[in-house]
Amino acid sequence: MSDTPTILSLRHVGKTFDVKGRKIEALRDANLDVKRGEFVCLLGASGCGKSTLLRIVAGFETASSGEVLMWNRPIEGPDPTRGMVFQDYGLFPWLTVRDNIGFGPASRRRPSREVKDTADHFIDLVGLGKFADVYPHQLSGGMKQRVAIARVLANEAEMVLMDEPFGALDAMTRERLQDELLELWDRTKLTVLFVTHSIEEAVVLSNRVIVMSAGPGRIDSDITVNLPRPRDVSSQDFNELRRSLSGKLHSHHGKVAA
Amino acid sequence: MSVAADRNQTPPAATAPRRQIAFEAARLKQPALALLLPLLVLILWHLATAGKAYSLIPPPAQVGLAFYDLAFGGIRNDFFSGTLLTHVIASVSRVYGGFFLAVLAALPLGLLIGRIEVVRQMLDPMLQILRPIPVTAWLPLAMIIFGIGPTSAIFLVFLGAFYPILINTVFGVRSVEPRLFEAASMLGCTPSAQFAKVVLPASLPAIFTGLRLGLGFAWMIIVIGEMTGVPTGLGAIIMEARQLSRTEIVICGMIAIGVAGFISDRIILMIGRKLLSWSPNHV
Numbered sequence: 182m183s184d185t186p187t188i189l190s191l192r193h194v195g196k197t198f199d200v201k202g203r204k205i206e207a208l209r210d211a212n213l214d215v216k217r218g219e220f221v222c223l224l225g226a227s228g229c230g231k232s233t234l235l236r237i238v239a240g241f242e243t244a245s246s247g248e249v250l251m252w253n254r255p256i257e258g259p260d261p262t263r264g265m266v267f268q269d270y271g272l273f274p275w276l277t278v279r280d281n282i283g284f285g286p287a288s289r290r291r292p293s294r295e296v297k298d299t300a301d302h303f304i305d306l307v308g309l310g311k312f313a314d315v316y317p318h319q320l321s322g323g324m325k326q327r328v329a330i331a332r333v334l335a336n337e338a339e340m341v342l343m344d345e346p347f348g349a350l351d352a353m354t355r356e357r358l359q360d361e362l363l364e365l366w367d368r369t370k371l372t373v374l375f376v377t378h379s380i381e382e383a384v385v386l387s388n389r390v391i392v393m394s395a396g397p398g399r400i401d402s403d404i405t406v407n408l409p410r411p412r413d414v415s416s417q418d419f420n421e422l423r424r425s426l427s428g429k430l431h432s433h434h435g436k437v438a439a
Numbered sequence: 440m441s442v443a444a445d446r447n448q449t450p451p452a453a454t455a456p457r458r459q460i461a462f463e464a465a466r467l468k469q470p471a472l473a474l475l476l477p478l479l480v481l482i483l484w485h486l487a488t489a490g491k492a493y494s495l496i497p498p499p500a501q502v503g504l505a506f507y508d509l510a511f512g513g514i515r516n517d518f519f520s521g522t523l524l525t526h527v528i529a530s531v532s533r534v535y536g537g538f539f540l541a542v543l544a545a546l547p548l549g550l551l552i553g554r555i556e557v558v559r560q561m562l563d564p565m566l567q568i569l570r571p572i573p574v575t576a577w578l579p580l581a582m583i584i585f586g587i588g589p590t591s592a593i594f595l596v597f598l599g600a601f602y603p604i605l606i607n608t609v610f611g612v613r614s615v616e617p618r619l620f621e622a623a624s625m626l627g628c629t630p631s632a633q634f635a636k637v638v639l640p641a642s643l644p645a646i647f648t649g650l651r652l653g654l655g656f657a658w659m660i661i662v663i664g665e666m667t668g669v670p671t672g673l674g675a676i677i678m679e680a681r682q683l684s685r686t687e688i689v690i691c692g693m694i695a696i697g698v699a700g701f702i703s704d705r706i707i708l709m710i711g712r713k714l715l716s717w718s719p720n721h722v
Contacts, residue, residue: 241621261627271622275640275717285626288636318719336626 188340188372189215189238194247196233206397207233211247213391213400217339220366220373222383222390226430230398231376232344238374239265239342251340261285264333266343270325272317278328279304279313285336303331307361323354330362340372347382359385363410380426384419385412392429402429497687505687506694519676519688527695529671530661533589534703537596537664538657542650545601549608549646554638566605574599574660582667592664592672599660600653607652611645612638644718647711654707658700673699 196208208230215221223231236242237249240259249256251263264285265271272281280287283300291299304313307327317325326346333341347355363386366373377383383390384406392402404426408418481499489498497505508514512521551558574595585591615638623637624630665674673692680688 239621239625241625259621259624261625263625265621265625267618267622269618271616271618273619273622273637273640274719275643277717284623284628284636288623288626288628288632316717318717332626 185216185218187214188217188252189213189374190248190250190253191234191238192248192250194234194237194244194249196230196237196242197245208237209397209399211400213403215372215374217372218370219389220387221375222387223374223376223393224378224380224383224390224426224430225393225398226378226395228395228398229393230395231393233398234393235265235342235344235374235376238340239263241265261289261336262338263340263342264336264338266326266329266333266341266346268345268348270317270322270329272325272328272332274317277314277316278309278320281317281328282331282335285332289336299335303335306334306365307331321354322350323358326350326358327361330365334365334369334371338371340374343373343375345376345378348377355382360411362386380423380430381414384408384422384426385414390426392426394430495686497690502687502690502694505685506691509688509691519680519685522676523691523695526671526673526676526692527699529589529669529675530665530673530696531699531703533592533664533672534596534654534657534661534699537593537660538600538654540593540597541600541604541653541657544597545604545649545653546608546646549605549649550612550634550638550642552605553609553612553642554634570602575663578663578666587668589669591667592661592669592674595664595667596657596660599656603652603656604646604649607645607649608642611642611649614645615641644715644720647707647715651704651707651711654703655700658696658703661696 191211191213194208194211195206198205198207211230211234223234225231233242237244238256240256240263256263259265273284276284279297279300282303283296286296286299287293301313304310307330309324309327309331312320312324317328320328329346330341347358350358359382362373365371373386375383375386377386387406390404390406391400392404393399394401404422406422408416408422412419484496485499488494488496489500504514505519506523508520510521510523514520548562552562553559577595577598578591581591581594585594619637619641620633623633628636661672662674662677665672666678669675673696677689677692680686680692
């Protein structure tokens with residue numbers, strides 16, 4: 182991994198929101214390097230700035246201080262190279278599954294033949310072949326999130342940003358989608374930045390867990406996960422790591438309270 | 440429980456026709472319910488007016504005859520006989536003329552006001568001051584500006600339909616989920632392209648509500664619009680008949696407006712259902 186190029190760098194990134202004249206520091210001095218092809222989880226309780234960090238990387242928010250670089254160039258606003266998967270899906274309700282997935286290529290003025298072929302390819306990839314001509318409100322939550330993932334992949338994103346994407350799904354569907362996501366990641370070699378508050382989810386999915394804490398939001402520790410894949414949630418190593426992460430998260434809570 | 444079990448054991452041969460009857464009854468229930476109130480009104484109307492020598496309101500039977508004469512002629516053969524179609528065509532053309540002009544003006548204006556802050560600050564105060572002025576108050580001015588004739592009528596219908604379309608369009612644009620703009624921009628849709636690819640489709644349900652209300656208003660305004668001295672139109676015959684004390688013709692005109700307005704509402708509703716089949720709230 183050491184000779185893999187760095188795709189994303191954050192240098193002393195801070196973010197302060199102005200809420201009704203009151204300054205709220207959401208993120209302080211965040212430093213992070215992500216290499217191409219890594220699966221990085223941002224783990225923390227609510228208010229730790231993990232979603233803010235992700236939204237800064239996406240370009241939806243601008244950092245109040247510091248530098249955010251992709252391939253050593255500053256990030257200036259949203260860009261198709263960084264695709265976002267939202268917890269609430271963010272699908273276009275007036276477009277069918279096929280047109281939702283084709284939205285990116287169509288926006289980038291690809292020929293309509295190519296748009297359709299691309300869309301159909303990714304519809305099959307996420308197993309929604311039968312639902313290509315269906316509108317989002319007719320789909321289950323898990324299917325909607327598959328569409329949202331396919332939409333980002335169809336747009337040739339280099340980095341996929343996921344903001345608690347499985348948080349609104351039931352446990353069974355969540356586990357299935359986690360497996361599917363890992364399979365896609367393995368096949369596409371994409372870089373994934375994944376926000377979650379579930380320790381187990383972080384350990385199941387990632388190469389690296391970035392533990393964050395609140396008050397103000399900041400990065401506390403950067404833990405490499407070397408467990409073999411597919412990961413066995415009942416193995417001793419898995420549980421040791423889970424316990425250690427849990428300890429880290431809770432010790433920070435203690436600090437905030439004190 | 441036991442009662443239910445007994446019911447289930449009824450031989451199928453006996454339930455089949457009964458079920459059919461139940462089905463037929465359910466299918467007829469809605470139109471039957473809808474007809475109940477008009478029937479009651481007709482009966483009360485008849486009882487209150489029929490056979491009275493000095494009733495100012497004609498009984499329903501007389502209105503029915505007058506309607507037939509207005510539509511096909513052959514009964515009284517007077518000034519009004521057989522003219523219904525002419526008047527309906529005249530009113531429909533003014534209603535839709537004014538309505539389409541209102542759509543043409545209110546839709547782009549609503550999109551701009553809803554989306555661009557400067558436009559809103561510039562136009563909104565003026566439009567909000569003009570809004571409470573009733574269409575009737577515009578009548579004298581309209582006749583001075585556009586003269587006596589159908590143009591004034593079209594202008595007044597335009598005014599009536601303009602505001603519901605504008606206000607609903609602005610509302611629709613302003614209530615587009617911010618998430619959809621984020622989704623569009625991370626997929627490479629430029630802010631200027633988002634107007635057509637996000638703002639317009641996302642606000643379509645609200646726009647349709649505005650169009651429906653606007654068309655309804657257009658039909659309400661047509662009588663006032665046709666008070667501007669035009670010789671044809673449903674509003675014109677109502678005014679004409681009023682001056683001649685032909686109350687049965689007045690009522691015929693009212694019924695014709697009601698029916699025409701109802702039909703045009705059904706048409707727009709059908710178009711809306713087609714275009715908004717994606718929206719869970721419009722199915």
